[in-house]
Amino acid sequence: MSWIEKHIDEITQAAQNWLRSDNQSLKKAIDKTVEENLFSFEDIKHQILVLKENVEAGQIKEWTKRSGLSEEKNAKGKKVLCLHAGNLPLVGFQTTLGTILSGADYYGKLSRKDPYMLASFLEEVKNSGLDLHAEYSTDLNQFKNLKADKVAFAGSTESVQKVREEIKRLKAAKADADYIIRTAKFSIAYIEDQSSETMEDLVEAAFRYGGKGCRSVALVVTKFPLDSTKCGFTDYIEFFWMKNPQHKKPKPNLKYQFAYNKAIGRSQAWLDDFLIQETDEFPETDFTLNWVMGDEKKVRELKEKFGDVIQAVYTTKKIEGIKTDLLSQAQRPPLWWKPDGVDTIISMLD
Amino acid sequence: MISPSQIFDSSLSFEEKALHIYKLQKAHNPIYKKFCETLETQEIKLVSEIPLLPISGFKDVEIITALDKSSINNFKSTLKFQSSGTSGMKRSKHYVPDRDIYRQSIIRGMQQFYNLEEYVIWAYTPGYQENPNSSLIWMLNTLIEREDSGMSRFLDLGVPLDKKKMSEIKESEKKLMLFGAAFGLLDILEQQETHLPKDSVIMETGGMKTHRREMTRQQLHEKLTEGFGIPKTQIHSEYGMAELLSQAYSLGDEWFQCVPWMQVSIRNPDNPMEELPAGEEGLIGIIDLANIYSCAFILTGDKGIQDEAGKFQVLGRWNPQNLRGCNFLIDQD
Numbered sequence: 001m002s003w004i005e006k007h008i009d010e011i012t013q014a015a016q017n018w019l020r021s022d023n024q025s026l027k028k029a030i031d032k033t034v035e036e037n038l039f040s041f042e043d044i045k046h047q048i049l050v051l052k053e054n055v056e057a058g059q060i061k062e063w064t065k066r067s068g069l070s071e072e073k074n075a076k077g078k079k080v081l082c083l084h085a086g087n088l089p090l091v092g093f094q095t096t097l098g099t100i101l102s103g104a105d106y107y108g109k110l111s112r113k114d115p116y117m118l119a120s121f122l123e124e125v126k127n128s129g130l131d132l133h134a135e136y137s138t139d140l141n142q143f144k145n146l147k148a149d150k151v152a153f154a155g156s157t158e159s160v161q162k163v164r165e166e167i168k169r170l171k172a173a174k175a176d177a178d179y180i181i182r183t184a185k186f187s188i189a190y191i192e193d194q195s196s197e198t199m200e201d202l203v204e205a206a207f208r209y210g211g212k213g214c215r216s217v218a219l220v221v222t223k224f225p226l227d228s229t230k231c232g233f234t235d236y237i238e239f240f241w242m243k244n245p246q247h248k249k250p251k252p253n254l255k256y257q258f259a260y261n262k263a264i265g266r267s268q269a270w271l272d273d274f275l276i277q278e279t280d281e282f283p284e285t286d287f288t289l290n291w292v293m294g295d296e297k298k299v300r301e302l303k304e305k306f307g308d309v310i311q312a313v314y315t316t317k318k319i320e321g322i323k324t325d326l327l328s329q330a331q332r333p334p335l336w337w338k339p340d341g342v343d344t345i346i347s348m349l350d
Numbered sequence: 351m352i353s354p355s356q357i358f359d360s361s362l363s364f365e366e367k368a369l370h371i372y373k374l375q376k377a378h379n380p381i382y383k384k385f386c387e388t389l390e391t392q393e394i395k396l397v398s399e400i401p402l403l404p405i406s407g408f409k410d411v412e413i414i415t416a417l418d419k420s421s422i423n424n425f426k427s428t429l430k431f432q433s434s435g436t437s438g439m440k441r442s443k444h445y446v447p448d449r450d451i452y453r454q455s456i457i458r459g460m461q462q463f464y465n466l467e468e469y470v471i472w473a474y475t476p477g478y479q480e481n482p483n484s485s486l487i488w489m490l491n492t493l494i495e496r497e498d499s500g501m502s503r504f505l506d507l508g509v510p511l512d513k514k515k516m517s518e519i520k521e522s523e524k525k526l527m528l529f530g531a532a533f534g535l536l537d538i539l540e541q542q543e544t545h546l547p548k549d550s551v552i553m554e555t556g557g558m559k560t561h562r563r564e565m566t567r568q569q570l571h572e573k574l575t576e577g578f579g580i581p582k583t584q585i586h587s588e589y590g591m592a593e594l595l596s597q598a599y600s601l602g603d604e605w606f607q608c609v610p611w612m613q614v615s616i617r618n619p620d621n622p623m624e625e626l627p628a629g630e631e632g633l634i635g636i637i638d639l640a641n642i643y644s645c646a647f648i649l650t651g652d653k654g655i656q657d658e659a660g661k662f663q664v665l666g667r668w669n670p671q672n673l674r675g676c677n678f679l680i681d682q683d
Binding site for chain 1: 386
């Protein structure tokens with residue numbers, strides 16, 4: 001067995017062990033996360049179940065195949081510093097897995113908002129006796145003088161500069177280090193029918209994790225006006241919330257937006273903790289879903305208008321000329337999903 | 351009820367006038383009325399409690415305060431300002447039924463900071479004929495028409511400044527005030543080396559971001575200082591927009607000061623009803639009493655910071671892209 005084959009098998013085994021239902025370390029990490037009110041149990045459970053399904057389906061091996069990882073083509077010897085955001089549970093898992101699969105040495109700045117679960121995975125990896133280096137901390141200062149070859153993180157125009165300055169100050173990365181910066185912020189859905197399957201998928205895509213994360217739908221394009229759809233649609237939302245209560249509550253600016261919409265006569269649905277509004281503008285307030293009347297042409301127009309901040313366009317069937325993903329997969333991505341359209345393993349190899 | 355002429359009356363306090371205008375607009379501006387009602391605002395006793403309408407209202411609908419319905423149509427046939435923008439872009443509309451309010455706001459406002467009689471006004475901007483709906487051009491036209499030496503004017507774009515005419519201004523013992531957008535002023539310098547008379551004032555009117563270049567206000571002012579050969583203290587800025595009938599001015603530094611009938615506060619983006627303390631960044635909120643016929647209480651989309659004395663800095667546009675997606679933030683993650 002070659003080094004790479006052994007490496008992939010060992011990581012797969014470690015992931016399977018970590019995801020076992022009797023894994024006390026993961027259970028403890030989940031309990032602490034819930035106790036400290038960082039995320040809801042339902043959102044964590046959803047995330048873990050999706051990962052488990054993917055790992056059991058052999059997606060780790062499949063991902064390495066797709067990315068062309070081999071004995072000759074890997075990132076062995078490279079130091080990769082990953083800065084994980086904490087807006088949804090285990091949001092950094094895919095980057096972590098991709099980094100260690102590539103063979104690179106992993107250095108993870110874990111989020112203070114999600115410090116336990118990824119750490120429990122990394123402990124599992126370390127305890128498996130794998131031939132790789134994995135270090136983590138919630139304190140960026142721990143990576144002083146690391147001089148990493150690559151730095152991976154998600155950012156916006158404003159945050160990127162601050163992060164770069166801090167890394168430079170700490171010498172956490174080499175001066176000529178490669179920065180893998182993800183800028184996608186939200187996804188679009190295009191729906192053509194109001195079947196219960198489509199409505200349920202749309203609700204899951206837009207309301208899971210309180211709408212946070214770039215895979216979540218913040219803007220839906222449809223030929224159905226909001227006013228004639230909202231009664232039926234909110235029934236699906238209420239049903240979803242019965243099983244998945246929304247963890248975080250909106251700030252008063254949501255009520256402000258509601259008042260503004262009402263004043264200007266914009267169609268909307270006020271759900272106390274969420275606002276659906278008929279507008280094709282940039283979805284700039286948290287806990288909002290923008291409802292846009294339109295067809296495939298409108299989807300293309302919005303994709304062009306918002307550019308790189310769009311992670312994906314979800315549909316129930318293909319749209320010519322646009323890469324689309326299945327709406328039902330919005331919150332159930334395969335391990336090899338591409339943040340910003342870039343394969344995480346491949347980005348480690350360059 | 352307050353009358354338009356009382357807006358500039360210094361014998362009445364700002365608070366008194368603002369609360370009167372709030373009552374007027376809540377009663378006679380249907381958009382603002384509905385906005386306040388939906389927010390369920392109780393009886394307002396302090397100016398800081400007055401809700402600020404998001405500035406996008408001027409793009410989305412017509413913001414009009416009129417005592418009766420029949421005057422609304424008259425409003426629309428009067429002066430209308432529009433924000434700049436490319437074709438296809440939604441632009442703000444601001445109806446100005448009483449142009450004398452704007453005229454007074456411009457002149458009285460500038461007189462707070464300058465002895466206007468000393469200045470010749472040059473505007474390196476498009477002319478009034480081509481831009482009758484620009485509030486900035488209207489302002490410049492007002493200043494140019496008011497100045498009686500005959501030397502004030504709109505300059506031809508793309509043509510270097512006329513040295514002979516600058517000498518004439520100097521000889522007349524007047525000073526030059528050169529208005530221009532950031533990129534326009536840089537264009538002048540790119541055309542040829544241009545040193546202004548030493549006592550000139552440059553009034554930069556915004557336009558920091560263009561397709562061609564992007565720089566901080568400080569960097570821009572340094573370039574202008576060097577290029578035009580005048581001290582940095584004479585590089586001033588004006589903060590105004592189509593949705594406002596009053597302006598704030600910075601006189602050689604980064605800090606803007608309001609005219610007496612305008613007030614700025616910094617609002618918490620998570621809760622725009624809350625004023626932030628000095629030194630904290632937030633959204634710029636403006637009360638402009640000259641907006642008596644539209645809406646005087648406005649929440650802009652600009653990011654700003656204020657000092658203890660009420661002066662403020664404009665730090666660019668508020669960036670909503672920090673929301674929603676994954677975004678690693680040094681101080682939070």
